[in-house]
Amino acid sequence: MMLRFPCRATLGVVVLSAALFLSFGARAQSITLFSDFYATQYGVAVTSLTDGQIVNISEGGIWPTNGFNQTYTIDLTEYGQGNYTIILLDGGGDGGVSFEVNTTSLPFICGGNCVGELTAGPAAAFNFTLTELDGIPGCMDESACNYDSEAGFDDGSCCFDSCVTIRLYDAFSNGWVDGQGNIGSATVGNLSGLEYGSVEFTDGASVDLDVCLAEDCYVLQLEFDNLAVEASWEIIRNGQVILEGGPGIPGGIIEEFFFVGDPECLNTGCTTEGACNYDPTATQNNGACHFAEAIANDITVQLDASGTATIVPSDVDAGSGGGCALASSDVSPNIFNAFDIGTVPALLTVTDNQGNASSGAFNVTVQDLIPPVAGANDITLAMPNTDQEVILTALQVSTSTDNAGIQSLSLSKSSFFGCGDVTTHVVTLTVTDFAGNTDQVDFNVTITHPDVDNDGICDDQDNCTDITANNFDDPANGVCQPCGLAPVFLGFAGLTAASTLDAPDGSVVLNIPSGAPTSLELTGLNGALDLTVSIPNEIGTIPAGMYSARVRDDDGCLGVASAPGGTTFGEPAVSHTLIMPYTLCCSGCGDFDTDTDGICDGSDNCTDRTAPNFNDPANGPCE
Numbered sequence: 001m002m003l004r005f006p007c008r009a010t011l012g013v014v015v016l017s018a019a020l021f022l023s024f025g026a027r028a029q030s031i032t033l034f035s036d037f038y039a040t041q042y043g044v045a046v047t048s049l050t051d052g053q054i055v056n057i058s059e060g061g062i063w064p065t066n067g068f069n070q071t072y073t074i075d076l077t078e079y080g081q082g083n084y085t086i087i088l089l090d091g092g093g094d095g096g097v098s099f100e101v102n103t104t105s106l107p108f109i110c111g112g113n114c115v116g117e118l119t120a121g122p123a124a125a126f127n128f129t130l131t132e133l134d135g136i137p138g139c140m141d142e143s144a145c146n147y148d149s150e151a152g153f154d155d156g157s158c159c160f161d162s163c164v165t166i167r168l169y170d171a172f173s174n175g176w177v178d179g180q181g182n183i184g185s186a187t188v189g190n191l192s193g194l195e196y197g198s199v200e201f202t203d204g205a206s207v208d209l210d211v212c213l214a215e216d217c218y219v220l221q222l223e224f225d226n227l228a229v230e231a232s233w234e235i236i237r238n239g240q241v242i243l244e245g246g247p248g249i250p251g252g253i254i255e256e257f258f259f260v261g262d263p264e265c266l267n268t269g270c271t272t273e274g275a276c277n278y279d280p281t282a283t284q285n286n287g288a289c290h291f292a293e294a295i296a297n298d299i300t301v302q303l304d305a306s307g308t309a310t311i312v313p314s315d316v317d318a319g320s321g322g323g324c325a326l327a328s329s330d331v332s333p334n335i336f337n338a339f340d341i342g343t344v345p346a347l348l349t350v351t352d353n354q355g356n357a358s359s360g361a362f363n364v365t366v367q368d369l370i371p372p373v374a375g376a377n378d379i380t381l382a383m384p385n386t387d388q389e390v391i392l393t394a395l396q397v398s399t400s401t402d403n404a405g406i407q408s409l410s411l412s413k414s415s416f417f418g419c420g421d422v423t424t425h426v427v428t429l430t431v432t433d434f435a436g437n438t439d440q441v442d443f444n445v446t447i448t449h450p451d452v453d454n455d456g457i458c459d460d461q462d463n464c465t466d467i468t469a470n471n472f473d474d475p476a477n478g479v480c481q482p483c484g485l486a487p488v489f490l491g492f493a494g495l496t497a498a499s500t501l502d503a504p505d506g507s508v509v510l511n512i513p514s515g516a517p518t519s520l521e522l523t524g525l526n527g528a529l530d531l532t533v534s535i536p537n538e539i540g541t542i543p544a545g546m547y548s549a550r551v552r553d554d555d556g557c558l559g560v561a562s563a564p565g566g567t568t569f570g571e572p573a574v575s576h577t578l579i580m581p582y583t584l585c586c587s588g589c590g591d592f593d594t595d596t597d598g599i600c601d602g603s604d605n606c607t608d609r610t611a612p613n614f615n616d617p618a619n620g621p622c623e
Contacts, residue, residue, distance in 0.1 A: 029076040029101075029108050029130060031086060036096035039063035039070050043089035044099075046074060050082045059091035081108070081132045087125045088118035095119040101128055108132050109155075145238060146212070159212030162260045164188075164237050166199070166209040166220060169246070171230040173205040178225040182251070186233070187221045188213075191283045215261025217283055222256065224248035257284035276324035276352040293322030294329075294360030296348035301336060303368045303435075307404035309336045316348055316362055324352040333364075338404035338434040340366045368435035372402035376429045376443040383422060383449045386458065390416040390447060392427070397443060400431040407434045413445070419458035422449045486568040487515025489551045489559025491576040498544040498582040506580040507540030510551065514563055517551035522578065527610050544582040550575040 035042060043059040055074055062072050076084075088097050098117035101110045113126035135152015144158035166186050170176060176184025187198035188211050196218075199209040220243075224231060232246025235258055243258050255271075269282025275289035296316040301309040313329040320326065329350045336344060344364045351357045376397040383390050394409030412428040424446045432438045449458050490511040498506035510517070520539065522531040528545030535551070550573060551559040558573035611622035 029080075029103055031074040031076065032100050032102060033062065033072040033074070034098045034100070035063060035068075035070045035072075037066055037068050038092060038096060039066050041090055041092040042097040043091070044072075044074070044097075045087040045089070047085045048079055048082050049084070051079055054079065054084075059089050076130070079130075081130050083127065083129050085125055085127050086116070087123055088116070089123050090118055090121070093120075093122045095121065099126070101130075103130065146210075161212055161214040162237055164211050164213050164235065164260065166211070167206055167234045167236060168199075168201045168209075169206050169232045169234075170201065170204070171232070172227075175203040175207070176201040176225050176227070176231055176248075177203070178227045180226065182225040184222070184224045184228070184231065184248070186223075189219055189221070191217050191219060213260045215259075217257065217259045220256040220258065222248060222254045224250060224252055224254070226250045228252070255285060274356050276322075276354045276356055278354065290323035292320075292324045292326065292350055292352040292356050292358040294320045294348045294350045294358045296320075296331075296346075296360040296362035298363045298365070300365040300367060303336070303338065303341075303366065303370065303404045305370065305403050307337055307368075307402075309366060310334060311336075311364065313348060313350075316346075320348065320350045320358075320360070322358070324354075324356070326350050327353050327355075336364065336366045338368065340364075341368055341404075341435050342366060368404050368433060368437065370403045371437035372400055372406055372431040372433045372439045374429055374431040374439035374441040375399035375401070376441050378444040378446070380446040380448060381416070383416065383447050386418050386422075386449065388417075390421075392416070392445060394429060398429060398431070400429070400439070400441075402431070402433040402437075405434055406431055408432045416445070416447045419449070422447050422458050483555065483557030483560075483571075484567045484569040485515060485555075486557035486563075486571070487517040487551050487553055487559040488513050488561070488563050488568070489517070489574055489576065490561070492549075492578060495578075495580065496540070498542070498580060501544050501582050503582070504541050504543040506542040506544060506582070508542065508578065508580075510535070510539075512551070512559070515557075515559070515568075516553055517559060518554050519552050521550050521552060522547040523549075523575075525577075542578075542580050544580050547578040547580070548575045549578045 031046065033042075033044060040060050040063055042062050043057050044055060044062060045053070045057070046055040047053050054076075063070050086099060088099065090097060095118045099115065101114040103110045103114075108130050110128055110130060112128035114128050116124070116126040118124040133153045136148075136150055137153055137155035137157075138148030138151030139146045139158035140151045140154040141147060141158045141160075144160055145163035146157065146159045166188060168176065168184075168186055183200050183202055185198060185200045186209055187195060188209065189195040196213065197209055197211045199207055201207045220233075220235060222231075222233060228248030228250045231248040233244065233256075234241050235243040235256070237260065243256060245254070245256060248254060267281055267283045268286040269279035269284075270277045270289040271282045271285040272278060272289045272291075275291050277288070277290050295318040297318045299311060299316050301311060303309050311331055311334050313331050316331060317329065320329065329348065331346060331348050333340075333344070333346055342365070344366060346362055346364050347359045348362060349357055349359045377399060379392070379397050381390050381392060392411060392414045394411050394414075398409050400406060400409065408431075410430045410432075412430075413425060414427075416425070424444055426442050427445050428440055428442050430438060430440050451458070490513060492508050493511040494509040496507045498504070508520075510520070517535050520533050520535055522528075522533070522542070524530050525546040525548055528543075528547060531542065531547070533539060533541055557568070560568045560571035561574040562568075562571065564571075613623045
């Protein structure tokens with residue numbers, strides 16, 4: 001059996017070879033099955049001449065999955081002495097399963113075919129016997145180092161070389177077992193890798209592994225649980241302690257080298273193959289191995305104008321080497337873009353001159369400090385129907401750019417609805433990149449709506465397109481009304497000023513030669529408010545101000561300028577300007593405030609209430 005370093009499948013019992021003896025603690029007989037890779041093909045049947053069939057497992061029933069190093073144990077303890085037959089089955093018909101009869105519980109011994117293998121074909125049968133011996137088994141040869149004077153029969157364990165005991169100790173008397181279920185162990189082998197025995201330390205204050213060793217150099221491999229500070233050990237040869245040690249390495253492995261006979265078999269040096277100073281001729285590790293080690297610092301990088309950032313090993317290397325000459329180094333990843341903004345885990349990998357590699361982790365913080373450049377084109381959008389919402393998307397207008405890409409675009413206004421939005425709007429485009437940097441730009445959005453009859457009214461259905469109709473530009477936008485008997489409105493025959501600048505008590509006398517108007521519609525000019533007064537009831541309730549005036553009768557017909565031939569049919573509506581003054585500025589001075597700006601003067605050069613110098617005492621032209 002070969003000794004595997006450093007990872008080894010631990011064994012539950014002491015392993016025997018021709019040069020090995022053991023103490024008889026176990027009390028069991030069994031058959032162990034061994035499989036090649038195709039484990040799911042195999043089956044087994046075992047019969048006893050006395051008890052009949054013991055086990056019958058069809059092909060595919062022993063191991064649920066394929067794979068090397070799988071075993072299966074059949075317990076024979078309750079059957080004892082007798083004649084047995086084992087049949088190995090292979091569903092694939094090409095062999096690959098073997099068995100071994102275990103008689104570690106002497107005084108039982110195995111005879112006949114105690115080991116066997118199905119090398120080819122679908123099945124093979126093997127016969128063996130279990131025989132119980134009388135007395136205590138042991139070595140009965142007085143020349144052996146493990147001679148037992150109380151043995152009743154010789155069990156073949158006599159050692160004629162050196163009797164060596166590996167004794168493991170635990171300071172807390174609970175074995176090499178930690179709370180996670182990890183179990184420590186010891187294995188003895190020679191420097192060629194041949195294993196002579198192993199033992200797990202599962203309980204108690206100490207456990208012994210007894211081996212019979214010829215003159216040679218050997219290695220004791222100790223595997224520890226996580227409580228190795230409690231561990232110690234001794235190597236005893238012919239009653240003398242030749243090596244001792246402790247404590248162990250928590251969760252680790254220690255190799256102790258010793259010799260039986262000539263010490264020249266030991267050659268000290270670095271025996272670890274992964275070390276850059278590995279010495280293949282060394283047989284004993286001198287503890288001076290050097291290993292390539294990658295050490296890296298975290299780094300912060302900024303994306304450049306192309307939206308990328310690049311690093312090289314020298315940017316992050318913090319003294320890699322570990323005592324080894326390095327042949328090469330590399331970082332991965334080494335190129336970053338907008339998708340990496342934030343913290344990115346990376347590795348620095350160094351390789352020494354022997355080809356051994358080591359990796360060290362570090363973090364790359366990727367930043368984008370360059371903001372986007374917002375750009376947008378003006379746009380005109382048509383609103384076919386005032387009941388239909390017009391939607392503007394940022395992609396329709398954006399000409400924005402960013403070094404690492406734009407994450408989002410947003411508009412301060414993107415929805416336009418109804419006549420109130422039929423105008424030009426100043427909209428702000430906000431651009432955000434993947435790092436959260438932003439920029440903004442304003443642009444114009446012009447919303448248009450078809451004015452079918454060119455009456456200046458925003459509506460979806462222009463029922464009157466006849467410019468001569470009395471209601472051509474009526475916001476009610478009804479069917480054209482010829483209005484053959486509309487009022488003839490020639491203006492104002494007289495007026496009475498309002499008492500103050502704000503009092504609604506001015507009155508007018510209408511010049512209406514024909515028709516019967518019922519309302520006077522006043523559209524405020526230069527800042528005056530719109531007003532409709534009934535005729536004649538409210539004709540004296542007009543505030544001071546400037547207006548565009550028209551009249552309307554009960555049929556909805558607007559006043560016209562004339563009635564040729566006695567009819568107003570086809571005549572366009574007419575409006576007249578009304579300036580309603582207010583009372584004399586001073587008693588007897590005769591000056592009116594002609595433009596109602598609150599300044600007493602006879603000559604008002606600015607009559608536009610919306611002008612900033614409307615009521616400026618300097619009374620210059622409107623600005």
